[in-house]
Amino acid sequence: MLATLKHKRVILAVSGGIAAYKSADLVRRLKDAGADVHVVMTAAAQQFITPLTMQALSGNPVHTELLDSAAEAGMGHIQLARWADLILVAPASADVLARLAQGIANDLLTTLWLATRAKRAVAPAMNQQMWAANVTQENLAKLAEQGVTIFTPAAGSQACGDVGMGRMPEAVDLAQRCADLFAVGTLTGKKVVITAGPTQEALDPVRYITNHSSGKMGFCLAEACVEAGASVTLISGPVHLPTPDRVQRIKVISAMDMLQASQQAVADGCDLFIATAAVADYRPATVAEQKIKKQGDNIVIELVKNPDIVATIAALPNKPFVLGFAAETERVEEYARGKLKNKNLDMIACNDVSRADIGFQSDDNAMTVFWQNGMAKLEKSPKTYIARQLVNLCAKQLQN
Numbered sequence: 001m002l003a004t005l006k007h008k009r010v011i012l013a014v015s016g017g018i019a020a021y022k023s024a025d026l027v028r029r030l031k032d033a034g035a036d037v038h039v040v041m042t043a044a045a046q047q048f049i050t051p052l053t054m055q056a057l058s059g060n061p062v063h064t065e066l067l068d069s070a071a072e073a074g075m076g077h078i079q080l081a082r083w084a085d086l087i088l089v090a091p092a093s094a095d096v097l098a099r100l101a102q103g104i105a106n107d108l109l110t111t112l113w114l115a116t117r118a119k120r121a122v123a124p125a126m127n128q129q130m131w132a133a134n135v136t137q138e139n140l141a142k143l144a145e146q147g148v149t150i151f152t153p154a155a156g157s158q159a160c161g162d163v164g165m166g167r168m169p170e171a172v173d174l175a176q177r178c179a180d181l182f183a184v185g186t187l188t189g190k191k192v193v194i195t196a197g198p199t200q201e202a203l204d205p206v207r208y209i210t211n212h213s214s215g216k217m218g219f220c221l222a223e224a225c226v227e228a229g230a231s232v233t234l235i236s237g238p239v240h241l242p243t244p245d246r247v248q249r250i251k252v253i254s255a256m257d258m259l260q261a262s263q264q265a266v267a268d269g270c271d272l273f274i275a276t277a278a279v280a281d282y283r284p285a286t287v288a289e290q291k292i293k294k295q296g297d298n299i300v301i302e303l304v305k306n307p308d309i310v311a312t313i314a315a316l317p318n319k320p321f322v323l324g325f326a327a328e329t330e331r332v333e334e335y336a337r338g339k340l341k342n343k344n345l346d347m348i349a350c351n352d353v354s355r356a357d358i359g360f361q362s363d364d365n366a367m368t369v370f371w372q373n374g375m376a377k378l379e380k381s382p383k384t385y386i387a388r389q390l391v392n393l394c395a396k397q398l399q400n
């Protein structure tokens, strides 16, 4: 179902940084995806994690020296450079990025990098100030120009105590992205429209009804669809998320706005409609023109039902393939299959919102997906990874 690394030969090159501990897990994940993995370590990397660990996990000897006669007798550095289908530097320190960008070849890692014809990728990880430094960004731009894939770091708290950009993405995510480098775009040429985030339903000029949706799932799906080759329109309620690269974003506030934007986007051409938005089921019957004043002890607000956006799109005569979402706390399959039918969806992805460790505000999710003749369970993992699996499922059904 996922893009795989079956029969692919990967050199995982580890440079010195605290994120090197994640590289041990990365070896396992690359192998799980089907890759044969050889690990190369710089001298600094060996201060953080031992070659023995990497050897045990990869099942192959670890390469540390450029000029080592024993290693050269086994698989010499030029042979190793030719062997690889992919060289991934993870973590890539600021120092290694600088050397790679300049074409300096003063150790095994940088020499392999120059000597290979394989795909090349880096997963930078460093202190947020070092990441933000102009010279680091210039080096990354140079590498991107040379066709190197940059796996951008995530934001968050850092080992040094700082908070900001510079954390290496999780191993499971990196392994999947490596596999994607070999995948042919499953949605090439397709148009995708995605709704995301909450809606805000105004009561008066200063108050509204909304919910806790972060929009993360929809934004991750937008990214995954772009990666799969689609052109993507993302219709989002108010969220605090940057617009993913190469995504056309339409900002909306209320359910009525979202419906109108969705209808317009679908009319402009749409093969796949994905409804992740947590649309408010009801809106105030009237929006007061002036701020509502404090009254007695009780106040009654009349609410009227909002239109069901996904059902409206799924009822169109030339409807696109429609993926809906459901948050359930019990009888997941029964309720999901009910919604699949009632809303005329092609596929529905359910998360169990009774679980505290996944869902609304979390970076992780776990889902069960249903379509007419099948189902799939997506185990707990980062939303980015879940998004790619969902996109692959949709692409498969679309092809059918």
Ligand code: C5P
Pocket: 195, 255, 275, 276, 277, 278, 279, 280, 281, 306, 307, 308, 309, 310, 311, 323, 324, 325, 326, 327, 339
């Ligand atoms: O009925 P329920 O709210 O559980 O359905 C959830 C699915 O329907 C989600 O895909 C959500 O984006 C979509 N939805 C919608 N418009 C609504 C309510 C839900 O598109 N008014």
